[in-house]
Amino acid sequence: MFMPPSLVSRRPFLLDLDRRSAHALQLDGRASFSAIASVLGVSDQTVARRYRKLRSSGVRRVVGVPEAAPLGQVHWLIRLGCVPDAAAPIAAALARRDDTQRVSLMSGGTEIVCFIRAPLRAASCWVSCRRHPGWSR
Structure with missing residues (x-):
């Protein structure tokens, strides 16, 4: 390049x-x-x-992140397949969530990869999110 x-x-x-x-x-x-x-x-x-x-120069950052398990939390790596027009709005909505640590658009804007740090009880919330109309089936 x-x-x-x-x-x-x-x-x-x-x-x-x-x-x-x-x-x-x-x-x-x-x-x-x-x-x-x-x-x-x-x-x-x-x-x-x-x-x-x-x-x-900003290439290396120092970030302190406590271990998730003792706090009753889990780390999730989530990969979502989306229809092309829905990926950007869904990624923006995920980025606004307090439990989202990182969001990236992949595969020409049809996939989202995100890192979530959520309470153990949050599983039901993410299962219900699968019903979003922009997510591919």
């Missing part, structure tokens, strides 16, 4: 090191830069510098 030089210079370049350090933080979100550096075989200054660069 062609990218104009002006965009390339503004986008931070992701190194293999960045991906491996992100993986390390996913495994242990409280791992120190020195612990990550020793596992990756680089200096802790290198890990810290790349972390700060990616964080300040």
Whole structure:
């Protein structure tokens, strides 16, 4: 894919090191830069510098999310097939819900993928949503 030089210079370049350090933080979100550096075989200054660069550019974000089960909640990954004209309004409605964490349109606008964090008792609500006229059968 062609990218104009002006965009390339503004986008931070992701190194293999960045991906491996992100993986390390996913495994242990409280791992120190020195612990990550020793596992990756680089200096802790290198890990810290790349972390700060990616964080300040918005590529890497730090988000604290409590575990769902102790709170009586579940995580759901939902994939919905929709008729083309209905996908965008349904996705917008899902995005307005408090329990929706992420919504994406896929497959040329005929599928929606969303992540839901809901109370265990919410299952009946989602089952009833299947009756929405815009969802394909």
